Amino acid sequence: MEKPSSIKNSDKPQSVVLNNRNNLILTGISEVISTNDKLLLLKLSNTKLTITGQNINIAKLVIDTGELEATGQFDSIVYSNQIKKNIFSRIFK
16 A cells, blocks of 8 residues: 555656745645745655745645645755655565
8 A cells, every 4th residue: 555645657747947036836746745934855666855935835735736836935946866765665576
C-alpha cells in the first residue's frame, strides 16, 4: 500500500511557477517530505526539491494530481538529484 502523501507520477509533467517571489505553483509533486514556515522539502519523481523563504504557507495541495500552491516570500529553489533513503529502506533492500 502506498503512503497517503505519495503518488506515482513519473510520467506527469513537472513545473515550477513563481510569481513576484510570493506565489508558488508546483506540479509533478510525488511526496511532501517536510514543511514549515521557512522550508518546503518535496520529492518530484527521483529528484528532491528544496524551497526556502519566510512565512511559507501551503495554500493548496492535491495529492492525486501532484499539485501544490504556496504563498510566502521565497528565497531559493534548489534541485538535488539524490534522495537519501531512511535507515530502514537501506537495511531492508
